[in-house]
Amino acid sequence: MKGKFVQIAALCLSAALLLAAGGEKASAAPVPSAVSERIMRVGLHYGTGAMEGVNLLNEKGSGYRFGYYDASNRFVELGSTSQTAISAVETVNVWYGTYDKYTSYHTAITSAVAVGEYHLELPGTYQTFAEAQGMASLYQGGFAAYIGGMFYVRIGNYTTRDGAVAAQSALAAQGVYTELRGTSGFGVSVVTTGTSNILFQYDDLGSGTGLGIEPISVNGEKCATLSKDCLYNGGFRFERINGGKMTVVNIVELEDYVKGVVANEMSDSWPIEALKAQAVAAWSYALSLGSKHGSHHFDVCFDVDCQAYYGREKAGANSDGAVDQTAGQVALYNGQTAQTFYYSSNGGASQSVSVVWGSNQALYPYLAEVADPYEASLNLNNxxxxxxxxxxxxxxxxxxxxxxxxxxxxxxxxxxxxxxxxxxxxxxxxxxxxxxxxxxxxxxxxxxxxxxxxxxxxxxxxxxxxAAPSGSVSINGSTPVSGTAGLYAMDGNGNLTALGGDVYVITDSGTSLLGQGGGSDQxxxxxxxxxxxxxxxxxxxxxxxGWGHNIGMSQFGAKAMAEQGHTYQQILQFYYTGITVGYM
Ligand SMILES: [Zn+2]
Structure with missing residues (x-):
């Protein structure tokens, strides 16, 4: 006979048992540098959502730095501006009128500002931004351009070739020789928002680095940039992949990314233990990612496809606090960071990843089906x-x-x-x-x-x-239990194992079958x-x-568990079978 005999004394209701386990404080291990120094690349606009122009407004700082991000996502500065309201536009003819509305390809908006694609270029190259900027400042409409790794000085912007030729003739009449330049299809210009005044032009000639822009902070205070109604920490990368519109990526510290996710995935008003469970799920998900968006050159998208992220939008003291209090903590399974999928509501039971997505269950044993007795307490209209x-x-x-x-x-x-x-x-x-x-x-x-x-x-x-399980017993003379869902055995080291298979209990009147076959009841x-x-x-x-794919943690279930006094570790261990919470 296959099965386990469990002494009644060793068998506890999950609630009682887990409450005991929850007494331990999370160890105060230092946050690993892999977490504290990790940079996330969050895709904000890409694919069919790629942009012709984007406005940036530095809310606290004193301007912006221009450059690019190296292979380790470290910012390499080339130059800067004291302007706090700037716009990045692709180097084709771009017209923009009202807030963040851009069109290109010769479809002018009435009474809009035009940033033209033709420029005049002085002969020679320059070693630094300052040198190029110094020369450019001698000419009306002059600007520094960084093209294929060299600085140039360019003058003006014209939407037609004829316009550029006329300007070229006027300069020639003053004894200034220039070349007429178009653009490569990979270039991005930075202008003062609302004007056609080019501050800097960057062209990676298709090498894939893209233009990097970082806000300049004052007194070390963390900057936040407003763009398309969202407030973002960190910097931005603008890359015209394959010569297309601009793919816009927020380059942000992992901690700030997770704060953005928690604030958007759960209400700041929810219990702190639910927010902490959400934070650990977000840390884990971010750190266990593959290269899902590798073709667009970023790690995660802003959408629920990955995790909802709209920068500092909705961030509050509770959601930020939950991230700070769980800094770098992840769900671990066999020493590896678990892929902690989550969703809104399961309607009574989560679902195994193999049933929903056809995944190999053996690779994700922690994404197993769990009967959920908690959500019901919320009386959700789901x-x-x-x-x-x-x-x-x-x-x-x-x-x-x-x-x-x-x-x-x-x-x-x-x-x-x-x-x-x-x-x-x-x-x-x-x-x-x-x-x-x-x-x-x-x-x-x-x-x-x-x-x-x-x-x-x-x-x-x-x-x-x-069929419902055959046995029903009372534990400690109180709560009747039928089936093994939510029941755990604790070993000598205090480790919990979810009960599965045929489980028997020894009672006053003999042996009783508690659960059969997969371990959880109907x-x-x-x-x-x-x-x-x-x-x-x-x-x-x-x-x-329910709402969502039902794999992993129910967010409403986490709320219900927190309201019933469970800790974030208990919430995570309930929804992710067999995991522990710790540091990677
Ligand atoms: Zn995604």
Whole structure:
């Protein structure tokens, strides 16, 4: 017989047990330099969102420095300006009028400022920005340009070649010889916002460094730059990848990035332990990243695709404090930083990564299904229904299958231990059946969460959801327990192991089977939806609970746990099976 015998004395409710474990203070280890010195490259505008022009406003400082970021993301300064309101524009004809609205490619906005793509260039090169700037200042509209690693002096900007030629003739009449220059397709000009006054021009000629701009601080106070209604710490990189519009990246200290994420992912008013759990999840996620956005030359995007980040937007004392108090702490599994996915609400149980995304579960054992008894205390209105047509199911879920005709019926053909749908079976008009993972249905149809069934009573067979565990016992004479969900055994070193497999308890009256098979009991509510549904007028209506992919930590669940007195370590260990919280 496979199974574990657990002495009743060693078996505790997770709450009681984890509260004891929570008594330990997090060790005050110094923040590792890998964390304190880490720089994040956060993509703000890229791909189809790449920009023709961007305004920057230094809120506290005294101007900006120009340069580039080296391979270690260290800023290399080339020059500076005392202007606190500057704009970076690509070096094609750019027109801009109202706040942060730019157009290029000869589509002029009425009564807009034009920054032209033609310039005049003095002969020779210069060693430094100061030298070039000194010479440029002798000419109306002169500016220093750094092109392919050398400084040049350029004069004026013209939207037409004819305009530039006329200006060239005028200079020649004064005895000043210049060359007419266009631009390479990789250049970026910096102007004083609202004017066509070029302060600096940078062109990496496609080498990929991009223009770097950093705010200048006063008295060492951390600068914050306002751009497109968001306030950002750190600097910015503007790169015209493949000669396109500007990819805009915020180059920011990891700590400031995490503060931005926590402030945007959770309300500052939520309990501090929930905010700290969110902070550790954000630290971990940032430090365990692969090269998801490597093709756009940054680490993470600003969107929920990675983690929501809008700079200092919404940052408050609590969210900043949660990041400070957990500086550099991550979720560890086998000594490695865990990929701590999280989402808004699971509706009663999280879902394993293999079911949702088809990932190899063995690589992410901590992203396992967890029945969640906490969220319910918040009485969230997180129910949803979604009606989709047979055509949509065929094109979005069954694309790779040889479907003969319309889908005539659908059912949940198996459930996970926590009552999440596992496999769906769709039947076409020819009677052919197609079984797919629930995660494919969730992803393909863009459903709000991965915990769902069907609305209504349905018209087909009704598979029986998993049977409840056979045993129910009372621990310490109080709370009745059935199933092993949320139960842990503690070893001699105080380490917790989630109970799984067949678990027995020894009671006064003998041995009782507590849980079977995967270790967690049926979650609340697998029976709250029909397990099959007739197709009505060519459509099927799905019903479910929760918001998000359901992998890892529920943010609302973390709030509920914190309100019930759990620590951030307990919250993280509940949602990420088998992890510890510590330093990488
Ligand atoms: Zn992303």
């Amino acid at each position: 129910s949803w229904t979604r009606t989709v047509t047979s055509t949509e199911i065929i094109s979005k879920v069954l694309r790779e299958y040889a479907v003969s005709g319309p889908i005539v019926s659908a059912e949940v053909s198996s459930y996970t231990n926590a009552g999440n749908p596992w496999m769906f079976t769709f039947t076409d008009s020819a009677g052919k059946k197609f079984s797919v993972r629930s995660g494919r249905v969730y992803q393909g149809l863009g459903l709000p969460s991965c915990r769902f069934g069907f609305a209504g009573s349905g018209g087909n067979s009704q598979p029986t959801p998993p 979650g609340q509510g697998s029976s709250q939806w029909a397990s099959s549904d007739a197709v009505v007028n060519g459509s099927i209506t799905f019903a479910g609970r």
